[in-house]
Amino acid sequence: MTKRKNLSRLLKCYLLITVASFLYGIGTAIFSDPNNIAPGGFTGVAIVLNRIVPFGTGAWFLILNIPILVLGTWKFGWHFICSTLYATGMISFFTDFIARYGKAFIVHDMVLASVFGGLMAGVSMAIIFQQGATSGGSDIIIKLLRLKYPHIKTGGLLFITDIFVIFFATLVIKDIPASLYAFITVFINGIALDKVLYGSDEAKLLFIISDRHASITRRLLKELDLGVTHVYGQGAFSGKDKKVIMCVVRMRISPQAQEIVKEEDPEAFMIITSATEIYGEGYKSYFDDKI
CATH class of the missing domain: 3.30.70.120 (Alpha-Beta Plaits)
Incomplete structure (x- = not known):
């Protein structure tokens, strides 16, 4: 019975990670990426790098995560790394898959793109975090920071790191309006993340x-x-x-x-x-x- 219960819990965990990764892919491929909105984190860096070397935003996201995943293994153990590796792989896959086959659904309204891009990312990241995993990249760095500064909420730490990515994107893409909308995306991302992750406990x-x-x-x-x-x-x-x-x-x-x-x-x-x-x-x- 215990083994069956553990298997059921594990399947539920990976199912939720899959759904969250799909939502994350929609947020990136339908809302953020087509509008040059680099919403912070490794996703934002991947969007910028894809403008320099067109290799696929999802592919760049996976490449950037490799050294961070190694660091996560050393600090957090195999359960964490397996679930995070799965989440990272699924996000990479869904992002490039939706970007290729979902072009008819791309939203070009910058306000809608910034709002729903941030909402999708925040909700999906919170679901992934609740399963004891992360979406990789800066999330692992933030998990390390939370060990030292547990009183600071995740959304707040994400906002700080995302600001640096937005400035980097502005220098490379040179799209000032998109960078300003990226601040909206990051802000909504942080709110959605904290509400889903902590809201029920307030x-x-x-x-x-x-x-x-x-x-x-x-x-x-x-x-x-x-x-x-x-x-x-x-x-x-x-x-x-x-x-x-x-x-x-x-x-x-x-x-x-x-x-x-x-x-x-x-x-x-x-x-x-x-x-x-x-x-x-x-x-x-x-x-x-x-x-």
């Missing part, structure tokens, strides 16, 4: 101080099925002991939790702050290997 952290802590706690547990923790504190001025309610609430039910507090005690002292990543039961596992 939540609010509530600290509630109230004399009616028992009724508030009871309703939070019963009506919203939240995990609630009591933290014992003491008022510095009054010297009175207080029970502080602490709970994490997903974004979509945060207004309901706040309403419960207001209904039970309009005088309650409530602090609400953002919780961008949460590990534990009901949220992410400590063993999830996101980039």
